[in-house]
Amino acid sequence: MQRIKIVPLIIIFLQFYAVNPIAARNRTLLQLNIANEQLDSDSDSLINTWEIQHQLNPYSALGPDGAAGDPDNDGLSNAAEQLHTSNPRNPDSDADGMGDGWEVGYALNPTSAHGDDGATGDPDRDNLTNQEEGFSTTNPRNADTDSDSLRDGWEVDHQLSPINATGYHGSAGDPDTDQLSNGQEQTAATNPRNPDSDRDGLPDGLEIEHGTNPLDCELDADTDGLENQQELALATNPFSADSDADGLPDGWEVAQQLNPLSSAGLHGANGDGDADGLLQLHEYQHQTNPHQADSDGDGLGDGWEVRYNLNPLSALANDGAQADPDGDSLNNVAEQGFATNPRSADSDGDQLPDAWELQQQLDPLRASAEFGTDGDPDTDGLNNLAEYRNSTNPLLADCDADGMPDGWEVRYLLDPLDAFGLNGAAGDPDADGLSNVVEFQRQTNPLQASYLVMLPLAQHSY
Structure with a gap:
């Protein structure tokens, strides 16, 4: 008769520990190995084969050979090394440049040099790699280690401390004194170490205040002919082409030695410094010289030329002194002298040409x-x-x-x-x-044989 061999079934209950998935898996395997193989001779929770593999004494639970030992000084005990399947004799088991203890401390896998667990990983997406986080002593699982609202990577890039939220390192700091806090610099993507990030002569804070882009280099922000740095030196408004609101651009006023911050007297739109009959506003509009009555040097005053639609910047053709655009035999310089209209042969509209009236000593400007x-x-x-x-x-x-x-x-x-x-x-x-x-x-008619006396008649035009 065949005998039946009965093998007792051993059910082992293992305690569940709340660790990361890799550690939990390793712990389960370890406990199963210990329970099933009973190979921990010194009862230090380190199985004999693992200790022997890593040159530890399986019969000693003391010092470097015990569960609490840390022969590679990586901050992980032997028990933790066994749990995470890392090497207790190598402080960087995966050779990714980061100590096993540091990796485990931040829930990284000390046996993987790939992806977010590797040296170039960035699990918190703060633009610092794990290796850089290690150098900066920041938390690779927290994008803002010091909780100052500034990302660790941004702070490191701009030579601020990512583990100091006070003083100029913090959100309210302003190390470049451009009137923008670090928090505002981060939002604007400007450089907290450079008061003029786009190098256009305007401090970043001033640009933000006036709604312009501190990263867009516009050397003449208001296009008034003055560069931003000149505007700051002159105390004019680099964001307004006409600081004194007199209708004259700042650049033109400065070029003409007028005060761009004054709208009074000859510095304003209604001034006439050269007494040529052109107001400063008209001098600007015609680009004539407000300090010279005859900008083109043709003997004709700028105001007179403008009044009669002649070009005050040209001494050629009809615009010159010897021209006679109305064909009345009076050249422009003569018309100016007599104050007649060079564009009309009969300035007063009395049907008598100016030249004839002048020749006959009549007034070409009076028709009465x-x-x-x-x-x-x-x-x-x-x-x-x-x-x-x-x-x-x-x-x-x-x-x-x-x-x-x-x-x-x-x-x-x-x-x-x-x-x-x-x-x-x-x-x-x-x-x-x-x-x-x-x-x-x-008073008889010389064309008619008559001796009749002719009476005087009223004047007539013949």
Whole structure:
């Protein structure tokens, strides 16, 4: 009869420890090995084979050979080394540059040099590798070791202490004195060790205050012709092209030796330092020299040229002194001298050309009284317009000195500029035996044989 061998079933209950998954697995395997193999001769929780493997005495629970021993001085006891399957004779079991004890202390695997467990890992995503965290004595599992709201990596990058939240190392610190705290510098991505991160001449804090980008290098932030550093030196506003709000850009005022912080007198828009008839605002608009009445040196004042749409910066063509844009025989310099309009041959609009009026000593700027169309300063019966049309002198009643007034001669179709023949005093165009001068004296018609006495008539334009 066959005998049945009964093998007792041993159920072992193991205590569960709240450790990380790797340690828990290792602990379970260790306890199973000890319980099943009963190979811990010195009862120090270190199994004989593990001790022998790592050159420890399996029959001694004392000193470096015991559970509390730390022969490699890595901060892990032998019991912990066994638990984490690390080497008690090597302080860096995975050769990743980080001590086993440090790795275990921060829940990293001391037997893995890969991923987040390795030297280049960054489990807290603070831009410091595990190895750098070790050098900085920061926590690789906490992006802000000193809880000052500044990321460890950012602090290390900018030579701040990631384990000191006080003074200039903390969130409220301002080591570069740019009026931005470290917390604000981190938010703005500026350099807490450089007051002007983009090197544009403006402190980072000032740029943030005025809403400009402290990382965008604009050497002339307000495009007024003055670089930022000049603005700071002059105390003008680098964020406003016109610090004194007078309509004149700061750069133009400085270039023209005007005060960009004053809108009074000749420094303001309504000043006229060179007395050329152009206000400073107009000098700026036309880019003329506010200290020189004739910017192009052509003898024509800037204000006068601008008034008549001539270019105050050009002495050529119609803009020059000798030009005559209105074709009235008066060049620009003469028009300026007589204050007439170089763009109109008849400045006062009285149908009498400026040049003719000036030649006849009439006023080309007055169209009324004896200077206007209907004036008759020589009382010859011809108004000024008729004098102009007949080429006679409005200030001389008898241009050809034949004893007959110009007006009477024109009225009777005689030439007031011809003192000979039929037009002269001795002429008798109607052959009535009376000469022209007699006809005039008797007020008869020299073109009609008649002895009727002619009455004086009102003046007319012929």
